[in-house]
Amino acid sequence: MKRIISLLLIAALALSLVGCNTAEGSGPDPGPNEIAGGKTTQIKDGVYEGTGFGKGGEIRVEVTIREDAVTDIKTVSHNETPGFDNAIKTITENIISENTPDVDIVSGCTLTSNGVKEAVNAALISAGATKDMLRKTDVKLKDEAKKEVAQKHDIVIIGAGGAGITAAIEAKEAGADVIILEKMPMAGGNTLISGAEYAAANNWLQKKEGIEDNVELHVQDTLKGGDYKAKEELVRIMAENALAGAEWLRDEVGVVWEDELMFFGGHSVKRSLIPLGASGREIVTKLVAKAEELEIPILLNTKATALITDESGKVIGVEATSEDTNYTFNTNKAVIIASGGFGSNVEMRVKYNFEIDETILSTNTTGSTGDGIVMAEEIGANLLGMEYIQTYPICDPLTGTLLYYDDARLYGHTIIANKEGKRFVEELGRRDEMSMAIKAQTGNVCYELLDQNGFVASKLQENHGPELEYLYKNELLVKADTLEEAADFFGIDAVELQNTVDRYNSYVDSGNDPEFNKRSLPSKIEVGPFYILKAAPAVHHTMGGIEINENAQVLDKEGNVIDGLFAAGEVTGGIQGNNRLGSNALADITVFGRIAGQNAAK
Incomplete structure (x- = not known):
């Protein structure tokens, strides 16, 4: 009997060691973790990966957890604009020092800051944990006396x-x-x-x-x-x-x-x-x-x-x-x-x-x-x-951010329509005139349309891929095989939009836009897939x-x-x-x- 008990204890110990080694560097299978002194932690020690979404797209991090504390955060990949990526360093340092993702955003870098915090929270989820399971730390008050x-x-x-x-x-x-x-x-x-x-x-x-x-x-x-x-x-x-x-x-x-x-x-x-x-x-x-x-x-x-x-x-x-x-x-x-x-x-x-x-x-x-x-x-x-004070006509209706998708308009490849499927302004008009015209439309927004030829010619995927990903994710941009399908996504009058496109294409053929006198007519809108962006004006320049x-x-x-x-x-x-x-x-x-x-x- 003693021999059997000894064998069982050895087997149990072996399984315990295997479990610890598996947790190190792995994601799931969290659970109580005993550390020196007999104290039990809530999160199993290990390195866990998480993904968030910043201004430039995905931000991937690896979060090291030891004894219910975030001890290290490595940024695996990101596409944030140089300068804005300073926020990644600041946010990760603050999360480590305060042992919580609930830290203040870096001023001027809201999307980047939130993307890092989202990635760290995702890493905690992969550890089977939440931020509340992290050990509470005393945040040292900074000396109020300045040099x-x-x-x-x-x-x-x-x-x-x-x-x-x-x-x-x-x-x-x-x-x-x-x-x-x-x-x-x-x-x-x-x-x-x-x-x-x-x-x-x-x-x-x-x-x-x-x-x-x-x-x-x-x-x-x-x-x-x-x-x-x-x-x-x-x-x-x-x-x-x-x-x-x-x-x-x-x-x-x-x-x-x-x-x-x-x-x-x-x-x-x-x-x-x-x-x-x-x-x-x-x-x-x-x-x-x-x-x-x-x-x-x-x-x-x-x-x-x-x-x-x-x-x-x-x-x-x-x-x-x-x-x-x-x-x-x-x-x-x-x-x-x-x-x-x-x-x-x-x-x-x-x-x-x-x-x-x-x-x-x-x-x-x-x-x-x-x-x-x-x-x-x-x-x-x-x-x-x-x-x-000037407004820019094509901006993110959710945040006000200027949208680089609008490059396609400046190359001359888009038309701008309203919910009713009609053009209402020259696409290359003055910013203030365009902005005020958009504000007068249903929902105070416009819809910018281009086809595959215009999309490629404007280098949107090449130059602004992360922005496109953001727009798709937030249902501000649709890509569809047919014009009708694209219009239906936003509830635009598809029949009238097709009539508008047909008229516009005839203007390209003749080289003259009798409706709004568009200054540049380089291409028709006729080759699928089709893209429609929802946009609104925002303050741009004083x-x-x-x-x-x-x-x-x-x-x-x-x-x-x-x-x-x-x-x-x-x-x-x-x-x-x-x-x-x-x-x-x-x-x-x-x-x-x-x-x-x-x-x-x-």
């Missing part, structure tokens, strides 16, 4: 978006000591999340395609597009220097431009260059790399709070703050404000235009809150056109801001230069009038960013 740090530089730049980094590069190459302050956890600003197309008259691709264009036509298009509310002298500076700016980005910064152009609404001809991948990722990645090459420091999570002036009113520095430090940055030469617009600041929007309230979503990053405008006004800077002169110097309310202060980018006003033409923003920020950097360094 006080003072520094001195030739130039301090507020904002690490396209205009700010461009200014920094030019100033550094002119011999100045430069530092950039950025309140967000990543560089790039709105440039990073834009399509980043760039309007430049007489560019090399226009010459290749035989397109006749000139600077004066670009000037007149911009003035007309902004209803002649812009300062003509600033528009001329932008148009005259746009091509040189695009060449500088290409030759000095390393930006790769695609070998084709886009035709944006309001422009008389096709003149807009496209960055590699058709997104601001190419522009920002190359600008940041150039700044790193020049050893220009970019302080992330560091918010400028006030401009410092001397007794004469000259700007001589910036006050700023981070999580643990209060900074005083004094300057030998100047401060450049490049902090962007205020599209994400609902209170500020309503202050200047009561119609743009909280019911309207925004394409902007959460950092677009008008801080630089407020700081400049506090020391006497003049503001122009603050009531001019045309108003700080008044500057041709040298990018900030002006006061009497029109005098405020010594020591420059500004560039969306933080400025007067360049785009009451409506910005698509692809003018990149020309604007590059041209005036370069001017600001060069002049501030003098």
Whole structure:
């Protein structure tokens, strides 16, 4: 009997060891796990995989659990935009330190943050566990007393978006000591999340395609597009220097431009260059790399709070703050404000235009809150056109995010219809006109249709695959073998939509659109499968801001230069009038960013 009992005990021990080894690195079969001291854990130790969904698609992680605690999180794969992927590191560190996925999102990176948290929760599920089974930890309170740090530089730049980094590069190459302050956890600003197309008259691709264009036509298009509310002298500076700016980005910064152009609404001809991948990722990645090459420091999570002036009113520095430090940055030469617009600041929007309230979503990053405008006004800077707030017509109805699917429209391959299956606006019209037309339709939305030929020609899968995956998942995009099937998915009048398509195809044959005078008719909609996107307008650009002169110097309310202060980018006003033409923003920020950097360094 003793021998039998001994054999049974040995067998039981063997099975126990096999069970422990199986759990290590495996997913299922969780259960009580005894550790040193006789304590029993709720989650079996091991490495578990989980998948979430961020802005760029799937985020896969491996979560290591030891003694009911998350001890490590490895990111296996993701496709988040460079800069936004900083949120992955921050979120995973916080989950480990607090031992829970219930941590705060990273400001400006909501979709990425939630994607990581979703992936970690999925890993817990694969372990047969929930977040409540994780051991509670004491979160240490951070010391409330901040360090006080003072520094001195030739130039301090507020904002690490396209205009700010461009200014920094030019100033550094002119011999100045430069530092950039950025309140967000990543560089790039709105440039990073834009399509980043760039309007430049007489560019090399226009010459290749035989397109006749000139600077004066670009000037007149911009003035007309902004209803002649812009300062003509600033528009001329932008148009005259746009091509040189695009060449500088290409030759000095390393930006790769695609070998084709886009035709944006309001422009008389096709003149807009496209960055590699058709997104601001190419522009920002190359600008940041150039700044790193020049050893220009970019302080992330560091918010400028006030401009410092001397007794004469000259700007001589910036006050700023981070999580643990209060900074005083004094300057030998100047401060450049490049902090962007205020599209994400609902209170500020309503202050200047009561119609743009909280019911309207925004394409902007959460950092677009008008801080630089407020700081400049506090020391006497003049503001122009603050009531001019532009919406973009084709955005995510759920989040307000600008949709790159809309590239197909800018290549000319789509039609836009309403719930009744009818066209109601020129697809290449001005953004404000299109947006208001969409808001007047059933459900305040539109439906953008293209066929397989247009889908391939627009490189949507190639350039924006993760976005398409998101749109399918959230039932904002349908792909169907027949037009009727695609229409039925959204409850669109299929018969009328077919009639609309038939008429449109006849316009392509004749080369003339008698209904809405569409400026470009490159292809019919006739080859399945067919794609329909549901979209709505959202706040995209604030045309108003700080008044500057041709040298990018900030002006006061009497029109005098405020010594020591420059500004560039969306933080400025007067360049785009009451409506910005698509692809003018990149020309604007590059041209005036370069001017600001060069002049501030003098």
